[in-house]
Amino acid sequence: MHRISFLCVLLLLPACGDKNKARSTPPAKAETVGHETELLKLTLTPQAVQRLGIATIKVGQGQAAMMRETSGEIVVPNGAGGVPTGSLSNLAQIGTAQAAADGEVARTRAQARLARIALDRASRLVAEEAGSIRSRDEAAAALATAQAQANVAVEQRRLLGPSVAALDRQSALWVRVSVSGTDIADVARSSSVLVRALGATDSDSRAHPVQAPPSANAAAGTVDLYYAIDNRSHEWRVGQRVGVQLPIGRMQQGLTVPASAILRDIYGGEWVYAQTEPNHFVRQRVEITSAGADGAIVSRGLEPGMRVVTTGAMELFGTEFGVAH
Template identity: 60%
Template sequence: MQRASVFGLAILSLAPTGCGAGSPSAPASKAAHAEPVAHETELLKLTLSRHAEARLGIATVQIGTGSAQAMRETGGEIVAPAWNGGVPAGSATNLAQLGTQQVAADGEVDRTVAQSRLARIALARAEALVREEAGSVRGRDEAAAALATAHAAEETARRQRAMLGPSIATLDAQPRLWVRVIVPAADLAGLARREAVQVSPLGGQGTARTALPVTAPPSANAQNATVDIYYALDNRDRAWRVGQRVSVSLPMGTGPQQGLTVPTAAIVRDIYGGEWVYQRTAPGTYLRRRIEIASSSGGNALVTRGLARGDAVVTDGAAELFGTEFGVAH
């Protein structure tokens, strides 16, 4: 009986104190709270005076229909060529291993050259002894055979070193470099493999250059289901460096596509990669509109969403409007 009374007291001590008949219940707190915000287009309207438009050099163009080559933007890497004066196949992206092999091959060449020099001296000495009738003909013949063996070893070492290509320190000075592009195997059939591509430095600095497709040794990654394709890039001005990351525009095999086109000069990009244009909705009034681009080529971009035919967008002065909106001085 004593245990039962103690247990009952424990239950009473755990009961909430506010459960009396007249006590009000506490309101339940909400787990989440949502409130409406303005649409993004309602926050981006700019109104400029004529003086401000003239100072920013605003110029507009009307959106029309056109065609643009379907392109796919992807990343690439500058690598050393795999042959024709380049490096061996399979080592274009593993320069550390290639450098180790080159150092070992250089050492082997030096060793065989030293052996050839010693064998030449030994043969000259043996021939002199035969002339003085102080040596044997057999010794002279053995020295000649040793020299021939040393010459063969030296020639083999030189050829093996030549197969490893130029030294790592001079790879950037090659007149041609390759661009390696990793493409998913499922997307390989949709690319125009025989057409040239446009290669640009990352960050938008510098102009795009044309790279031509090359027949390279097979290279793929079975684990990631990707295939490596290569393009040759002119490097006579030494503008590219081995290992440099670049942006590559791959042409698709579907050919030119029809649709709304906008000049690429009218497109501005935010820090998240979003693509925008400034649309003139009224005299002196500009609205930043988000667009979606399917492809771009020849200074024009094919727009799939965000604009309608006849809309007026800013070309000259788009970057200045972008800076004005976010308080960046020009």
């Protein structure tokens, strides 16, 4: 019996050792790595600075209009107050209605021409004392009726907007922005907005507010605002989703930098190049509170008096990562 107990104790000892070893091994291991700013220093020769056209500006206190980032959709404006045509519109149904309206316009105009001929004939007969004045008056009334019907047909056709085939060839388009009903009072309705294609890194386009038929989404609790944008270069397409910067109407104080100084990486991170000493530059992460076409308010990442690169920031970015610009 004692020999059996001793063997059991010997068998349990390795298991206890493995358990204690598992407890001593941490589940995760953390290693210290270099801070990002320690890895992103550039030293340029004076000739390279001149060749890249590097220009800097001192960061100072300022103010900028507060902007709110949201999304919008490119739509076709309807000239006489019709509902703008967008990606959610049934283009086949619109095309059918436009074809019917075009036919109605042609029919009523033909009737008006016939009524004009009848009136001219009746007027000549009265002048030659071969017709009655009543017939002439009836012909004049028929002409007025035909012209009124033609005008109605033209207005109904205009409400349907440009032909479906010409939607993307408009010289001016509208941007429809859906704003929450709780935020609509904060938007500066009379101010223009900045529009940018999703994923684009070039300069923003400016769109101006326009009067449009009232539209809203009761289920989502949003109200639609409309802005006109130039499309003479055919840059925009109907149904295209775009980024929109809405002006809030309030000014914000803080450190300001020009818009040309801000860089954005593929992950949405915002950076500027700070000049630590002559010909020495450091890519510095910043946090933008509000941005516009003229400048941005920086809430974190910069100190008053620092110098940042305004012209040539993209060239420095390319130099750092070996990409030509």
